[in-house]
Amino acid sequence: MLSSFFNRDPKYSFAYDVSAESKYQENGLQIGSTFKKSDTSIIGTYFSVCASKGSGLKSQIQKLKTLKHPSILAYVDSLETGDKIYLITEECKPLKAYIDEANLSSIQYEMFVSWGMYQILNLLKFLHIDAKKSHGTLRRNIYVTPAGDWKLSGFEKFDNFTSPVKDLNDFGILLWECFNGFNDGLEKAKAPADMPQKLHAPYKSMASSGASKTSADQILQECKDQNGFLRNQFVKTLLFLEEYQLKEQGEKVAFFSGLKETLDLFPANVAKYKILPKLIQCYEFGDAGVHILTPLFKIGAFLEEDEYQRIVVPCIVKLFASPDRSIRVRLLEKVEEFATHMSANVINEKIYAPITAGFNDPSPAIREMTVKSVVHFADKLNYNNINVDLMRHLARLQGSDDNPGTRTNATICLGKIGFYIDPSQRQKILLSAFTRALKDPFPPNRIAGILAMSATQQFYSLIEVANRIIPALGPATFDPEKQVRDQSFKALKGFIDKLEKVSENAELLQEMEAGVKAGGKNGILSSEKVPAWASWALKSLSGKIYKGTPPPVVTKETEANEVPNKAPEIKQQNIYSKPHKTESVLPKEPVNVVKSNISDGWDNVDDDSLDDFAKTNSSSDIGSGWNDDGDSFLDMQPIDLPKPEVKSNKCEAKYEEEKFVDAADTFKNSSAKSLKLGGTKVTNKLNADDMDSFFGITSKSIVESARGSRCASVAGDKEVSMSSTEVKPKVVKPVIRAKPKVTATAEGGDSWDSFNWGETMKADQNKDDLKAKRRAELAARNEKKKAELAAKRTAK
Known part of the structure; x- marks a missing residue:
């Protein structure tokens, strides 16, 4: 019985749900929200009235079906039952209700009214001149969409055009109400009062009895002239987006360059529902390219999570698939802004492969930015990507990259993502990586190795602390750079303190090693029971990324002439500041700092064996790896996971000859008197240390990129900076006894x-x-x- 009853009800088979209670009442109509039953994401607005009083709504339905204009409320559907008539339109609110509910600043409100004024005057121009029609009841029939567009409805008295007076008078009074308060009893125009000064003249033209001598087109042109009310950045921006396809390339570049600052003028809903769809449309069907990224991510901050997933994430995935290297540079710069919104499935299957292509890029700036970006999505990587593939890339970069900043950031990156590495391999990987960093000729990398080792202290068993960490830190206490010595002493004291506590009370062993096999998705920052001695390193490591190679800078001049598939060139900068002047009681003899073969005596046999093993590997292998005892990293096999359907990024071959300027070339030796320990001569090649055979690969010799470096800033919260003054290295002749x-x-x-x-x-x-x-x-x-x-x- 009930099913047959519902089948006879027209609302049951109607495409839209009209059961919700009405929110507003305007012109005798009940107005409420509705949605499509087959797709609840499609939202609309219903207008309803009793059938006995529905003649006006019926007439409006007929008019809306035939009238099509961007500023006329869009008809969607209609329904007539025995007792009611329903009209379904695009989502909207009455103008008065929208203004009452919107939380707009004074400047935003004035811009909002100026855009609405432009739209309605443009519509009246069309009705009066082209359609030869007059509306007749304009004042209470204007509605506003979520995008901030003003739409006209209520065509019950729609008639042939005879004079513009009625429509212009109604609109003039409406503009007065927007700034002085709505008053249904107001029938004649009043003094402008609180209306903006620029609006006084147009208001008088519309509201006076002489309105018959003017037209909507004339008023529109006057307001668009110099110092006119419509002459503002808000209207200019929205009009540019509507006419985007007609603009020249130079105009498009200039527009997107200034859009970031202009966005502050727009209410959040206008930015979300008006500008953002236009930006995505410009990218998909135009040549906006890299220029939309900055405004895209700024507007994305206004979106709810489900809206971000529906609107922005698909666009980001398409951008990552682009072969344009300049787009990849901008995405890597902005990765922190969108990484938290990306699901693990999207990152592993669609984004990870294009991102890791940057590890092999010929530009040191892109390699550095790729390393930095890993920190932001490491917690969402699957087992194979983080424990196998990513570790291979970081091992190669940390051990053999020509750019010292890239090596340093690879060390810092490992310290930050150490918690996400599988516990069965974590201790081996981290110790091998950080002990290698201690032998790097670049002082900031040595400091980073000490900080990272201290920040991840809970992941090492005490036997490893005694056998590997303390012997590795020993030589650092006599390092040529004072900052390295200071950090090594702090770390040594902390690790020795752990050993002393367990020596005095063996029951503490289990507690001290509780974190060795711990894993999770919270990272080192949320690890509990961090000892006081390690907190300084944890805080320092978590808040820093070494600022070495500067990112590619695209100037306005290059943007205007930029070829879409050409990466921007790097703007040369002096990236190292002058070191602080300090005094030392230690000798200040100059030392030639090149790739070293530091012999500390504690692992000579292993190093020699690894040297022999490394020679058996061809140069076609992946690169340098980590190993602490000769066991091959290939013992750690990838687990079976669904293969991601990500097309390999082939942009490296396409742009192989488009070299960025290596910012490391700007590195100059310091002329300042930094704190040095004399007497140590460093040779030209690093040991093939524990990390080389960890992956079964050969480490490439590192270029003497850190020649004569001086580390003079305090490690920790402060950045490590170097002097740019060049000093010829002094050749230290060996003394033959x-x-x-x-x-x-x-x-x-x-x-x-x-x-x-x-x-x-x-x-x-x-x-x-x-x-x-x-x-x-x-x-x-x-x-x-x-x-x-x-x-x-x-x-x-």
Whole structure:
């Protein structure tokens, strides 16, 4: 029975739901919100009236079906039941209700009224001149859409045009009410009162009895002239977007360059529903390209999360798929603004591959920005992407990148994302990476290695602290740079304090190592029970990214002549500030700082074996890796996950010859007297350390990009800065000591070997033989492992 009853009800089969209560009442009509039943995201507005009083609404329905104009309320559907008549239109509110509910500043309100005035005068021009019609009841039939557009409805008295007086008088009084308050009893025009000064003359022309001598077109032109009420950036911006396809390329570039500052004039809803759709439309069907990104992300801050996912995320995905390198640069600069809105599925399947293409970009600026961007979405990467693919990229950059800023930021990045690495491999990866950073010739990277190691102290077992961390930090206490020495002493004291506490109370061991196997999605900043000694490093690391290579700068001149598929050139900058002048009681002899082969004695055997192993790998491998004991990183196999359907970014081959200027070339040696420890000569090549065979790859020698660097800013919250004054490196000649002469004594012919020092030399020779034998054994073992891995791959 009930089903047959509903089937007979016309509203049951009607496409729109009209059951909601009405919110407003205007001209005897009930006005409420509605939505489409088949798609609830489609919102509209219904107008309803009793059937006995519905003659006016019926007439309006007929007129709206035939009248089409951007400033006429759009007809969607209609329904007539036994007792009511319904009209469905686009979403809107009565003008009075919109003004009462909108929270607009005085300047925004004036701009909003100016845009509405332009739209209605433009509509009256069309009705009076082109359609030869007069509205007749304009004053209470203006509605406003969510985009801030003024729309005209209520065509019950729509008639042939005879005079513009009625329509212009009604609109003039309406403008007076907008600034002086709505008054239904007002029938004649009054003095302008609180109306803006620029609106006084047009208001008098419309509201006076002499309105018959003027026209909507004349008033519109007067208001658009110099110093006119419609001569403002608000109207100019919206008109430009509507006429975008007719504009020249130079005009488009200039428009988007100034749009960021102009957006502050617009109410949030106008920016969301008027400007944002136009921007996306300009990108999809025009040549806006990289220029829309800045206003796009600024407007995106106004959106609700579901709106952001529906409107902005698809646009970002399309932008990442673009082969234009300049777009990739801007996206990397803005990654912090949209990363939190991206779902894990979108990041892993559609965005990760285009982002990681930047690791191989010939421009050091893009490589640096790519490393920095990883921090913002690492928590959403799947197992394979963060533990396998990303670690390979960071290992190569940290170990062999020519740009010192990129190496430094790779170290900082690992410290920031360490919590997300799988616990089974985290300790091995982090320790190998940070101990490698301690041997880097670039002082900021050495400082970053110490800070990162301290900030991630909870991830290391105490046996590793004793066997690897403390021996690695020891040489740093005698580093040529004072900042490195200061940070190393702090870290050493903290790690030794952990060992002392467990030595005094063995029951603390489990508590101290509770974080070694811990994992999660909260990052190091939310880790609990951080000791006081590590808080300084945690705070410093979490708040900094080394500002090395400057990002590509696109000037207004280059934007105007920019080819769409050409990346912007890097603007040269002096990126290193002058170091603070400090005094030291230590020697200030100059030291040639080049790639070093630092021999601290605690891992010589491993380093030698890794050198032999590295020589067996071809240069076609991925790059440098991390390893602490010769075990291949390939033991850590990717888990089975759905393969992302992301097309590989081929823009590297296309733009291989478009080299950015390497900002590291601007690095100059300091002439200031920084704090140095003398007497240490550093050779030209780094050890192939623990990280090289971790991935089974060969580390490339790093260019002497940090020659003569001086680190003079305080590490921690302050940035590390370098002087730009060039100093020719001083060549330190080795001192050759004379061999002692062998002479016999008068007493018994005893020689210099009376105390059996010769036996000691024989023992040293035996030790060298054992070391050579050990190298051969390790090389054989590595060859065997490589053969086993090759067999496994062939079997798969």
